[in-house]
């Protein structure tokens with residue numbers, strides 16, 4: 207406990223020392239007590255919440271989420287799911303057909319601020335509370351709240367009786383304060399997608415009938431045996447943006463010490479369909495935790511729990527809920543992805559509704575790096591083009607389909623679920639990996655560590671990330687983020703001509719920007735004796751260039767306005783075998799066919815004239 211305090215203090219201090227704009231974060235401490243009726247799938251809750259208004263503004267209202275109200279016929283989430291062209295198959299029209307006792311609700315809300323009642327309006331999934339008195343800038347107020355809730359039958363993420371028979375998956379389950387940050391209020395209605403939250407401490411007591419086992423965000427203050435017997439489960443969590451829990455009578459728990467400050471728990475029901483996979487899982491998960499600690503920065507909490515529950519895989523602070531009945535590669539993959547969200551969601555918490563690519567994309571990027579290291583070879587399919595090849599493939603396919611939507615779209619507002627998924631996960635992952643083509647892989651990796659350190663326990667946006675990458679590399683990147691985030695312009699460069707001047711040792715190579723997004727280019731000439739000439743060609747607008755590899759030469763800067771570029775390369779009498787653009791496959795070039803010119807008859811001059 208003491209050590210935890212030290213770690214958390216260190217993070218607070220780090221956060222303060224590196225404090226950059228916006229410089230303030232709200233803080234909300236919850237002390238919560240809930241009584242669960244497992245027969246009716248209902249609970250009664252009460253809480254005392256200390257709301258610290260660290261903003262420069264006086265607040266005369268607050269918003270809270272009532273996520274369970276989404277699980278009623280006719281809700282925004284229901285209508286969205288029934289009208290979008292490619293609905294999530296887990297939802298479809300299931301909400302519309304929920305009988306009364308399987309719907310979700312949060313109601314009977316009594317909310318007071320400093321003992322004086324607030325005027326409360328429930329607008330479906332958002333509770334609007336007008337305050338009896340403002341909470342002044344820099345001051346705090348104490349809210350007290352009582353409410354009743356019915357847990358929906360499990361449809362999306364939360365609910366009772368998931369498809370694998372887990373009794374209670376309790377996520378997005380309590381009235382949760384919406385974030386107010388430097389970008390204003392974030393009270394978007396819940397339609398089944400992304401979250402944004404305030405850090406705070408949670409002190410949560412859950413009363414269940416005896417016999418249940420509970421896994422949750424935070425650390426327990428009693429033993430599992432004691433709590434199973436009494437039905438009282440008490441958890442503390444410090445500096446988290448949410449609190450989730452899961453309960454079932456048949457859970458078994460395996461705990462592993464990663465090191466003296468971190469325990470990992472694996473919680474699931476026994477079943478011969480997946481016992482073997484879950485016996486193997488801890489080994490990979492612990493390796494993954496160690497890799498990510500090294501690769502990004504230290505995981506700051508005392509425990510991490512992988513629990514069976516929910517409807518797939520979903521990340522929460524200090525825990526994930528995943529479905530259990532999976533092949534080992536799928537189980538390891540989903541666990542590493544959700545665990546990787548501990549870095550990019552739980553600690554560096556971008557507003558994932560607005561900047562989904564900084565949440566899912568960054569997470570997918572470190573997930574791919576991690577899986578490439580920890581997965582046994584028999585688990586991974588061959589990945590031509592590196593650890594991120596699936597992301598490149600998915601993004602390019604979507605871009606060429608004509609249905610791509612810009613990364614800057616709000617997560618809820620993409621026209622299709624597919625456009626959201628490819629943008630947030632695949633293009634977001636490509637955005638990070640492709641930075642290697644501009645600032646270099648090592649520089650990018652180091653800068654990601656710096657980003658994690660500087661923006662821990664804050665809500666960075668795109669510019670904050672861009673500035674970290676710029677400061678580390680000394681290269682201007684506004685153009686890169688603008689094109690890749692705000693537009694659907696694509697990258698396609700080609701070798702338009704190779705001219706081997708007769709009786710000379712010079713090779714003239716002509717390049718052309720075919721796509722509408724500019725990028726620096728790498729060019730390689732390969733000779734018959736196996737040697738190569740390598741050139742890096744930066745853009746003028748970068749105002750610099752990445753560190754050159756050994757033997758690599760620097761070409762003239764290419765002005766982005768110019769469709770054509772030519773370079774003369776001395777061959778020193780060597781016979782040219784081929785000339786290739788982007789030979790290390792770093793770029794999401796939508797047409798690779800025109801990146802390579804091969805010389806079959808070695809002496810013959812070949813000119814591509816298409």
Ligand SMILES: [Zn+2]
Pocket residue numbers: 521543544547565566569
């Ligand atoms: Zn994710």
